[in-house]
Amino acid sequence: MVDKQLKKALLDWSNTFMQLSLNDLSRFAHTNGLSLAQMSILMHLHYQGDCEVTGFSEMLHISRAAASQMIERLVQLGVVYRFQSSEDRRLRLVDLTEFGKGMVVESLDARIIWINQLVDQISIEDQKLFSTMVIKLNEYARNLGQ
Numbered sequence: 013m014v015d016k017q018l019k020k021a022l023l024d025w026s027n028t029f030m031q032l033s034l035n036d037l038s039r040f041a042h043t044n045g046l047s048l049a050q051m052s053i054l055m056h057l058h059y060q061g062d063c064e065v066t067g068f069s070e071m072l073h074i075s076r077a078a079a080s081q082m083i084e085r086l087v088q089l090g091v092v093y094r095f096q097s098s099e100d101r102r103l104r105l106v107d108l109t110e111f112g113k114g115m116v117v118e119s120l121d122a123r124i125i126w127i128n129q130l131v132d133q134i135s136i137e138d139q140k141l142f143s144t145m146v147i148k149l150n151e152y153a154r155n156l157g158q
Contacts, residue, residue, distance in 0.1 A: 032126040040122040044115065049074075050086060051119060054108065057092065058116040062107040091115055 034048075041051045049072055056071060057063060069079035083106055086092040091112030097103035108116065131139065 033123055036125055037119060037123045040119045045089065050082060053082065053086065053106075054091060054112060054116050054119070057106065057108045058113070062095075062105040064103055064105055068106075086112075 037051060038048060041048055046054075052072065053068055056068070065079050065083055066076055068074075068083065069076045072079065072082075074082075083092065083094070086106075087094060090109055092106050093109050094104050094106055097105050134142065
């Protein structure tokens with residue numbers, strides 16, 4: 013019984029978390045004239061560094077031509093730039109501009125607005141309890157991949 017109750021509670025929380033996070037990210041993207049796929053490219057560059065266009069076509073499961081068009085739109089917006097690889101001149105890489113880096117930071121801030129609002133509603137006593145529980149839950153979750 014407890015097992016089912018915990019699974020349901022975790023699934024409900026996961027759904028709520030995803031919905032609120034994606035809503036904020038989607039709103040930010042739309043406000044800045046970007047699609048969620050384009051935001052995915054910016055996030056990938058932020059966390060992984062420069063990448064070939066083919067890497068984005070594989071990541072997004074789209075054709076190389078579609079990925080190239082998407083990158084071109086981001087170049088026109090001034091959030092990414094293309095450059096030649098210093099190791100292999102045949103390779104054209106993409107990376108974030110300073111403006112693009114700033115946009116990613118803004119998007120990360122926008123994505124957690126709801127978390128700040130949620131925490132503001134929780135009593136100090138419950139904040140301590142939830143903090144301990146979430147830290148422990150994250151430890152269990154991280155061990156799943158090992």
